Amino acid sequence: MHDLIIVGGGAAGLWASIVAANRGLNVLVLEKNVKSGVKILMSGGTRCNITHHCGPHEIVEAFGSQGRFLKHAVFALPPSEVVARFNGWGVATKVEETGKVFPASDRALHVRDALVNQLQNAGAQLRTGVAVKDVRRSVESCRWEIVTEDAVMPCHNVLLCTGGLSYSGCGTTGDGYAWVRNVGHEVTPTFPALAPLVSPAGWVHELTGITLPDVSVRFVSGSKKDKDTRKVCRSSFLWTHFGCSGPAPMNVSRFVSQYEAARAADSSLPKMTIELDLVPDVSETELLERFDPAKNGRKRVGSLIGDWIPSKLAAVLLHNAEVDDQRLVAELPRKSRLQLLSDLKRLVVPIDSTRGYGKAEVTSGGVSTSEVNPHTMESRLAEGLYLAGEILDVDGPIGGYNFQAAFATANAAALNVKGCIG
Numbered sequence: 001m002h003d004l005i006i007v008g009g010g011a012a013g014l015w016a017s018i019v020a021a022n023r024g025l026n027v028l029v030l031e032k033n034v035k036s037g038v039k040i041l042m043s044g045g046t047r048c049n050i051t052h053h054c055g056p057h058e059i060v061e062a063f064g065s066q067g068r069f070l071k072h073a074v075f076a077l078p079p080s081e082v083v084a085r086f087n088g089w090g091v092a093t094k095v096e097e098t099g100k101v102f103p104a105s106d107r108a109l110h111v112r113d114a115l116v117n118q119l120q121n122a123g124a125q126l127r128t129g130v131a132v133k134d135v136r137r138s139v140e141s142c143r144w145e146i147v148t149e150d151a152v153m154p155c156h157n158v159l160l161c162t163g164g165l166s167y168s169g170c171g172t173t174g175d176g177y178a179w180v181r182n183v184g185h186e187v188t189p190t191f192p193a194l195a196p197l198v199s200p201a202g203w204v205h206e207l208t209g210i211t212l213p214d215v216s217v218r219f220v221s222g223s224k225k226d227k228d229t230r231k232v233c234r235s236s237f238l239w240t241h242f243g244c245s246g247p248a249p250m251n252v253s254r255f256v257s258q259y260e261a262a263r264a265a266d267s268s269l270p271k272m273t274i275e276l277d278l279v280p281d282v283s284e285t286e287l288l289e290r291f292d293p294a295k296n297g298r299k300r301v302g303s304l305i306g307d308w309i310p311s312k313l314a315a316v317l318l319h320n321a322e323v324d325d326q327r328l329v330a331e332l333p334r335k336s337r338l339q340l341l342s343d344l345k346r347l348v349v350p351i352d353s354t355r356g357y358g359k360a361e362v363t364s365g366g367v368s369t370s371e372v373n374p375h376t377m378e379s380r381l382a383e384g385l386y387l388a389g390e391i392l393d394v395d396g397p398i399g400g401y402n403f404q405a406a407f408a409t410a411n412a413a414a415l416n417v418k419g420c421i422g
């Protein structure tokens with residue numbers, strides 16, 4: 001009988017198997033796909049952004065209110081240790097300007113293969129192409145039974161690493177949620193997160209293909225109550241035929257999904273928007289000076305704003321301000337000047353929705369962390385049941401934070417699973 005059966009051979013499951021098997025536990029990993037680590041292979045544009053180059057504090061902070069739950073696990077396995085482990089397993093790494101850590105080879109395959117090699121070296125067993133149908137408590141001496149199409153496998157401990165609901169083609173169809181509900185766990189409502197955003201505005205679609213390297217995006221829902229700092233994100237931004245994509249809008253998408261659900265239930269809620277600060281390094285005072293007729297009166301408006309933003313986007317701002325690009329700053333009506341200043345600092349983009357789980361990199365929501373021990377990742381409701389990775393109600397921003405959380409929670413679980421007792 002196995003000490004530990006891990007359901008899901010993704011980032012969390014593979015990492016946990018190495019750590020647990022190296023402790024001498026008898027470990028089996030069951031993965032429904034014919035290959036393990038499918039999301040690792042497709043992650044970071046097939047380059048796999050394994051973690052973020054920062055201290056554990058910054059990782060915890062990046063997860064907002066959910067960060068508190070991750071604290072112990074991330075301090076026990078900080079980014080530097082994740083990097084050191086991969087380096088030790090033969091995967092050289094590099095840090096990019098954004099702080100993202102990638103394999104030096106730029107090949108996600110090397111990350112996945114290193115994990116599988118280590119799993120084998122540690123003596124764990126990996127069975128692919130095996131879909132788990134149920135995970136239930138046993139009435140026999142062992143504690144858990146793992147039910148597959150053609151077998152019932154008893155084990156002392158089970159670690160659920162089945163991930164969330166995004167990119168269901170990768171095998172992540174939320175199977176673990178049903179099993180934990182059966183033992184009394186709460187699963188907080190799930191939403192697509194790190195997803196591109198859909199806008200109904202025609203002018204948005206016309207900007208398709210234009211990238212803004214540095215924009216600050218703010219999610220605006222009309223509700224002033226929630227002050228979550230993650231509603232604002234400064235990073236790059238891509239206009240697309242459906243709306244927008246890129247790290248800045250995707251990082252605020254969890255709030256779009258949540259609000260979309262709230263509006264579906266209550267149509268009286270105001271529509272949502274995002275506001276873009278197109279010139280985050282330029283203060284309003286500096287902008288006022290640039291548009292001061294006494295200083296720049298002979299300059300053409302078009303060329304002035306063309307210093308900051310691409311011409312096609314500048315045309316949108318000029319249209320909103322009802323001026324043409326040849327107009328001199330000295331000739332700008334006050335209303336037009338204020339409109340231009342406002343659009344440069346707070347361009348309003350109407351938003352309908354995200355592009356859903358099909359395009360969401362992670363799932364927000366999941367197994368309630370209040371029912372899981374943050375030191376051991378063991379369920380507080382069912383002894384011998386452990387949870388790690390995206391199945392938990394934790395989701396971080398783009399930048400390697402989600403793999404970092406998956407590895408850290410898997411590590412905590414694997415270090416604390418109790419060995420065979422009978």
Ligand SMILES: Cc1cc2nc3c(=O)[nH]c(=O)nc-3n(C[C@H](O)[C@H](O)[C@H](O)COP(=O)(O)OP(=O)(O)OC[C@H]3O[C@@H](n4cnc5c(N)ncnc54)[C@H](O)[C@@H]3O)c2cc1C
Pocket residue numbers: 007008009010011012013030031032033036037038039040042043044045048049050051130131132133161162163164166167170171172173174175176360361362388389390391399400401402403404406
């Ligand atoms: C396109 C894309 C790009 C991404 N890029 C990055 C990135 O560069 N950096 C980053 O930090 N994060 C990235 N992420 C997020 C990251 O992939 C996930 O947060 C991470 O994989 C979660 O790890 P996990 O082990 O919890 O779940 P997963 O990696 O999703 O693994 C869950 C596994 O469980 C298996 N499974 C599910 N149900 C069953 C069952 N019933 N029986 C057997 N097996 C089952 C699934 O097949 C799957 O292999 C990306 C995600 C996507 C979709």
